[in-house]
Amino acid sequence: MSSRIEQLIDEIEEYIESCKPKFMSNTEIIVNKDEIDELLRELRMKTPDEIKRYQKIISNKEAILNDARAKAEALINEATVHTNELINEHEIMQQAYAQANEVVSMASKQAQEILDNATIEANNVRSAAMQYMDDMLAHLENIIVSSSQAASSNYENLIGSLNQYRDIIQSNRNELHPVEEDLEEAPVKEQEEAGDIDVI
Secondary structure: OOOHHHHHHHHHHHHHHHOEEOOOOOOOEEOOHHHHHHHHHHHHHHHHHHHHHHHHHHHHHHHHHHHHHHHHHHHHHHHHHHHHHHHHHHHHHHHHHHHHHHHHHHHHHHHHHHHHHHHHHHHHHHHHHHHHHHHHHHHHHHHHHHHHHHHHHHHHHHHHHHHHHHHHHHHHHHHHOHHHHHHHHHHHHHHHHHOOOOOO
């Protein structure tokens, strides 16, 4: 909102613009003395009031600025204290994080060492167990081969002995029945000679 002085100045400028120029002149105009005097008189009267008002505004402005400065300084001080507290807390947190990371790192390292040692030990046990089993299986294989060879040799000997016993038994049986075979064959020969039976 413009002040009355500014309005009066605008009115004076408008009035001057509306005045007719003096004959044969580009810089001089014809003014109504009463009208211009009235405008200037009001301007003079309003000027002290406006000055006082501006002075009051300026004084209030200074008070407002001083109050704002005080509030700003208080806020800055409070923010500084809070920031320092946060910095201290941050440093504590950083130390805590650093210690926690160190503990985690050490635990991870120890866990990895334990895992590595367990893996090496398990591999050693596995290798030893596989070697033991291979040795046992090789020994068992040798036993089976030897037993098989011995059994095969014994079987062949047994078969040979059984065949010999069979031959002896057959020979003995043949010796037991020579008369019966001759007696059975004699009537047959007599009948053949008599022509009673056909010989095929």
